[in-house]
Amino acid sequence: MSKTQDRLESASKAVTAACRSLVRQVQEIIAQRNRDENEVVDYAKLSGHEFKVREMEQQVEILQLENNLAQARQRLGEMRKLSYLEE
Numbered sequence: 459m460s461k462t463q464d465r466l467e468s469a470s471k472a473v474t475a476a477c478r479s480l481v482r483q484v485q486e487i488i489a490q491r492n493r494d495e496n497e498v499v500d501y502a503k504l505s506g507h508e509f510k511v512r513e514m515e516q517q518v519e520i521l522q523l524e525n526n527l528a529q530a531r532q533r534l535g536e537m538r539k540l541s542y543l544e545e
Contacts, residue, residue, distance in 0.1 A: 499512070
């Protein structure tokens with residue numbers, strides 16, 4: 459093989475190895491986040507302030523999810539409206 463072909467194959471192997479490494483790292487981050495989210499909290503052991511903070515954080519998360527859902531529904535409605543106009 460030519461030197462250019464050898465260098466190209468070496469570069470291809472390096473890119474493949476780097477991609478595999480990146481995928482492994484992302485999978486580890488996702489797994490860690492899932493472990494953190496699934497952590498069971500004993501709310502009875504929290505102080506009044508900690509409990510209220512967690513309650514408010516949960517309410518904020520719910521509002522964000524509801525907002526995202528409303529936006530997604532609006533986009534879907536616009537998409538359907540456009541598809542009806544095209545027919």
